[in-house]
Amino acid sequence: MNDVINLMLSHRSIRKFTDQQIPQANLETLIKAGQSAATSSFIQSCTIIQVNNCDKRAHLAELAGGQNYVAQAAIFLVFCADMQRHQLACDMHQQPMQSGFTEQFITATLDCGLFAQNVVLAAESLGLGSVYIGGLRNNIAQVGELLQLPDLVYPVFGLCLGYPAQNPEVKPRLPxxxxxxxxxxxxxxxxxxxxxxxxxxxxxxxxxSSxxxxxxxxxxxSKMLNKEARPHMLSYLQSKGYLQK
Amino acid sequence: MNDVINLMLSHRSIRKFTDQQIPQANLETLIKAGQSAATSSFIQSCTIIQVNNCDKRAHLAELAGGQNYVAQAAIFLVFCADMQRHQLACDMHQQPMQSGFTEQFITATLDCGLFAQNVVLAAESLGLGSVYIGGLRNNIAQVGELLQLPDLVYPVFGLCLGYPAQNPEVKPRLPxxxxxxxxxxxxxxxxxxxxxxxxxxxxxxxxxSSxxxxxxxxxxxSKMLNKEARPHMLSYLQSKGYLQK
Known part of the structure; x- marks a missing residue:
């Protein structure tokens, strides 16, 4: 159809990366591309922690259920839904903030999704590969502690970025x-x-091929949904100030 | 940087559209582009209702708070987080489904976000404009009834697509x-x-310019967060089988 759509249609997650590094200026371009996505009521509630420290990377790889590419990828980002920034904005104008609404959880979480999808596609347009790391939610409280996330900030997912060292097939989607x-x-x-x-x-x-x-x-x-799905999530999110009403 | 990234950086919401129609085959291409986005554990939980009926469009425009472009855009889509499909999959294999987990709400909702962001960018690559309609959540129960959404399906947001009849400036984002x-x-x-x-x-x-x-x-x-945020959302979502634990 065109290059943009063909890029989307050729998407596969990449879990093996070469050692080639990514210039920080390129990452900043990807972040600006991510920020350009729509944001509900201009809320801009996505904050990204770029994890460079090797020990933290190794720890996060383990917390995500032993996903070693979290440690190996050139860049590892943690996308956080962040309303702490909005608490600051309210404080700057001496306005009390009404928080804890489910609606706010939805907009803050979706903001991260729209932002990240732009980052992924922008990265692919530069020849990079990526994989989302939902496994961070396996041990979300420990992830939050490791990254020193304050109240009203929760880690939604991680994202590995790097130059691909594999070429997996595109996986068919539902009709x-x-x-x-x-x-x-x-x-x-x-x-x-x-x-x-x-x-x-x-x-x-x-x-x-693999x-x-x-x-x-x-x-x-049916096999996946026969089990509990991260049953700790609700109490964690409530403890961070989300989903209280 | 390149055409894909420049396309992202030039994003603005479009709220005025020409009368030009969009071939259904083009919409199906956009949907396939959307489906190509990553999906948590291959859950594929996004279902889209394309609303063609004029009366329904007018009603949705009103339910969204009087956003007349919902009625006027060439295409109007409602993105739904759908785990009813997974209930069907479980039934097909005589497996009981464990539902109601907050984790499932997150993955189902995020799936819609990743999918939609691909649709938006693919649409822009074809010269179309778009605007997300979070206002559907103002009256979410009525929207759900109008679209006959069963349990485990909730309308996350709408999306208008059409050829732009305006050329608004790009809005600056946070540093x-x-x-x-x-x-x-x-x-x-x-x-x-x-x-x-x-x-x-x-x-x-x-x-x-406007x-x-x-x-x-x-x-x-600070002015927005000084107010309640759609306080009906939690009870609605729980009634549909989400966020129960």
Missing amino acids: VEVVLKQDCYTDENDQTSINAYDQQLKQYYAAR NVKQQGWSEQI | VEVVLKQDCYTDENDQTSINAYDQQLKQYYAAR NVKQQGWSEQI
Whole structure:
């Protein structure tokens, strides 16, 4: 279609990186590209911690469940939803801040998503690869302590950036008709479409160059959702001043 | 830097559109570009309702607080966080699904953000303009009813797409040093940086071609956060099966 869309369509997560470094000026360009994304009511609530210290990197790799690329990537960023900055803005104008609303949690979290997706795509346009690290939420309290995050700041996910040392295949997504619906929600044809997609994904997993497996999407999802999902999250977020009402 | 990054840096929300239509095949390309974004644990939990019906559009424009471009844009999409699809996947494999976890709310919501940001940028690469409509959450229950959203599906935001009939200025963002920190969180220089940014933003608001105002960022934020933020959100989301634990 065009270069931008082709870049998106060729996205794969990269988990092996070369030793090549990334100039800090390039990272700042990526950050500016990220900031250019829309931000709900101009809230600008995304703060990024760039982790350079080797011991901290190794510790974060372990806290994320043993993801060694967190330690190895040229750059590792932690995207934080930050309303501490807004507390400061309120203090600057002697206004009390009403915090703890679920709505604020949504806008602060989404801000990080929009920002990060621009960073990822901008990085890919420079020949870099990336992988999001949701695994930081496995041990979110320890991550928050390590990065000295104050109240109203929580680590949403990490992001590894570096020059790719692997070339994995693009993973097929759900058929468009499953994710795009007309005028109202209906799932009457979804099972048929998902069955066909399961077969497609099995072929992809069987043929890919690493981590070969035999599983469709629906089976994979059903096994994952049969378990608890990071049950510590709500109490952690409430302790940081989020999701209280 | 390059065309992709320049496209990001030139982003502005567009709220006035021409009458020119967008071929459905182009929208499907945008959706595929959106799907190509990373998705936490391959969860693929974003579902989009394309609203074509004129009465529904007019109603949504009103529910969003009287944003008439919701009715006028060539395309209007509602991005929904959808775990109903995962309930179906679990049913297909006779696995009970454990739902209601805050972690699942985060991944489902973020999926919509990453997906949508790709759609926005892909649209801009085709000469389209866009604006996110968080205002749908003003009356989220009515939006959900209008779109017949089942349990485990909630409308995160809307998105208008169309050919721009305006050319607004790019709005300056916070200085990079405020949003990018090294190795740990610190805000010791933030107030100085925000003061300088407030002045920059006042100049932007005073000089821009429409909706001229006299306000810095910190003042704007302090006035917004002095009020409740959509206090109905938590009970609505819990009623849909989210944020229960």
